[in-house]
Amino acid sequence: MRAEQKVMQLVRDTSSSISALTEDSAGEYFSESRFFFLTDIANRLAPKPISVNLMSKRTPYANPHRFAQLLADIAQAGYLTANGTDSYTVSEKGAAAINAANGAFYARVNKLNQFSSEKLIELSALLSRLVDASSKADAVNATFCLSIVHNGHTALEVGSLAQIDQHLDDLFAFRDDSHLAAWLPSGISGQTWEALSFVWNGEADTAEKLVARLPNRSYTADDYATALADLTTRGLVAPGADGYTVTAAGRKVREDAETLTDANFFAPWQTLTDDELNKLSDLLNDLNQTNLKIAEANKTK
Secondary structure, X not given: OXXXXXXXXXXXXXXXXXXXXXXXXXXXXXXXXXXXXXXXHHHHHOOOOEEHHHHHHHOXXXXXXXXXXXXXXXXXXXXXXXXXXXXXEEOHXXXXXXXHHHHHHHHHHHHHOOOOHHHHHHHHHHHHHHHHHHOOOOOOOOOHHHHHHHHOOOOOOOOOHHHHHHHHHHHHHHHHHHXXXXXXXXXXXXXXXXXXXXXXXXXXXXXXXXXXXOHHHOOOHHXXXXXXXXXXXXXXXXXXXXXXXXXXHHHHHHHHHHHHHHHHHHHXXXXXXXXXXXXXXXXXXXXXXXXXHHHHHHXXX
């Protein structure tokens, strides 16, 4: 049996261990750290604009009004330039701030790296093949998220730890594409789909709990109550004295989407042989363990 799921968990672990090597520096370059994410996307998209519609397609689980307000706030701070009611391009100030923040992160990561250059080059080559194969996927909404991330990468030294981090970001973006392609044809809204997911996995079973678990989505308890009512009408969840539970039909819909997500995501991985996949697993595991040791040593200094 091929080890795609195991390798993907190592992708997550390794990405986290790279991030743990250095503190988030976004606040050093922006007047408010909340401005970083959308300015970064705008910089990657340039000269094409960022908009509420684009972000709602990229992250359909969040309230569009949140994007509208945040984009306006970022423009007021000078990091974006307004082109219309909901369309913006990155300003010189915004591009400079993003490039400085990302450059500082990459420089620190590479400085702290203790993994051999030979292994990094080998790992980069394998990950690059996965990213290239993923970019050719033909599922619905196949590479929307991936194209935003990948096309906006800063050119980095081949085989550097920073470049590994970029490859991992690409895979996460394609994972988002794969999941969107799995559930968007259902016609369920992003807000409602996420409510189903949280009832299905047992993380939240009331509108109030959804608000508490998802504060960054900017939806109210009334909004989630409407979503849960929609799911009830569809027969996917059922109300109870203590909260909502997923029905058999709802569990099937959600699990089928997860199965299709995996099918979409792992299909391009066939570009690697079994031996190459096992090698990728070994390299990611070794890099992750190396990074964890560095992070632990830094804590004691």
